[in-house]
Amino acid sequence: MPHLWASIAEEVGAPSNICVDAALALRHAFGQYGIRSELQPVDLNIRNQEGGEEVFRTSEQAWSADGTVFHGHCLLVLPDSQRMVDATVEQFAQIAALEQGPLIGRTAAANQEIGPGELMPPHSQLLVRRGDLLLRYTVLDEPLASLLHDDQPYVSRHVAEHRRAGINLASLMLLALRDPKAIGRARQAPYPRLRALLRVVADAGHQVDAARDFRFRLPDTTGQGQWLRLDVIPLPPTTPAAYPRY
Numbered sequence: 001m002p003h004l005w006a007s008i009a010e011e012v013g014a015p016s017n018i019c020v021d022a023a024l025a026l027r028h029a030f031g032q033y034g035i036r037s038e039l040q041p042v043d044l045n046i047r048n049q050e051g052g053e054e055v056f057r058t059s060e061q062a063w064s065a066d067g068t069v070f071h072g073h074c075l076l077v078l079p080d081s082q083r084m085v086d087a088t089v090e091q092f093a094q095i096a097a098l099e100q101g102p103l104i105g106r107t108a109a110a111n112q113e114i115g116p117g118e119l120m121p122p123h124s125q126l127l128v129r130r131g132d133l134l135l136r137y138t139v140l141d142e143p144l145a146s147l148l149h150d151d152q153p154y155v156s157r158h159v160a161e162h163r164r165a166g167i168n169l170a171s172l173m174l175l176a177l178r179d180p181k182a183i184g185r186a187r188q189a190p191y192p193r194l195r196a197l198l199r200v201v202a203d204a205g206h207q208v209d210a211a212r213d214f215r216f217r218l219p220d221t222t223g224q225g226q227w228l229r230l231d232v233i234p235l236p237p238t239t240p241a242a243y244p245r246y
Contacts, residue, residue, distance in 0.1 A: 001029055002087045002102035005169050006178070016132070021075040021162065022087035028166025029173070030078065031243030032230055035192030037078045037085075038119055044073055045136040046094060070154070075137065080119050082108045084126070089135075098131040164213065171206070171214035171230045177203060196239045197230070 005026060023039045030037045044056045056073055086103040090096040105128045107114050112124040120126065126137040136242065152244045178198060179188040187195055205217040214226040218234075231242065 001169065001173055002026060002085045002104060004173055005029070005087060005104075006090075008169075008172065009165075018070070018087045019072075019074045019086075021158070023085075024162040025245065026076050026085065026087055026163040028163045029169040030166075032170035032193075033168060033197070034191045034240045034242065035078060036067045036080055036243050037076050039074050040072045040077050040084075040120060041072055041140045043138040043140065044092075045090065045138070046177070047136070048094070051130045054094070067120070069082050071114050077107060077119055079107070079119050082106055083118060084120070086137075087128075090175055094133060095130060095135075098133070100130060101199065103128060103135075106209060133198075135167060151206065167229060167231050168212075168214050169214070174198070174201060174230070175206065181204045193242065196235045197233065200233055 005022065008160050009022070009025075020039070026036045027039070039109060046054045046056075076087065079083070084107050086105075089103040090101065107126065109119050109128075110120055110124045110126045112121055114120055114124070120139045122139055122141045124139050126139075128135045130139070173207065177183060177194075178201065183198065183202075186198060189195065200218065201216045205225075207215055207217070208213055209227070213229055215229050216233065217225045217227050220226045
């Protein structure tokens, strides 16, 4: 999902180089499959083979005076699968030069014990090797949620865009997952909502409407079918709800 997002971010209506926008869009995309994810703010230290270091500190994280720019960096953590995603790691020039795309790592590799379903605790560190670089993430004390409150100007102004971008991204990913080469493995994923969506849209037609939203054509009583966005497709009543759950 993060690699797909990086390749088509502009098409689904999301900035491709701002960590908060990327994480929020991906949060909604994973959430459509019933996968929980949370944003965590971090400091990032990058060390090369020669011992040179570059540090990107977000400890003094804050929004700009006009509330439009977040000075800091964040990860998207998927606690139930013990994964983390740095979708905009290539905003840093020395990492972008490696041309490996978004970074995905295991939170279980952090220097503090982290169980399934748990976020990385404050001050925990996660070391990730990328090419000839060593990346050290340090989790901050304050959860990013405190900076993403509903009345924060940028967040409140773009909440609908982040959700829409995430739904479109999840729709595109679903097309890839229902490919004959991938669907067998996708059906074994431990996410009941994803499996339910795959059953419903297994062979459904799809299109991009005038608003540039992806829709699937599902049968109805008229025989003409109806074009539905992913988030409104009817699923069995026992299907878990999408995330985030407010």
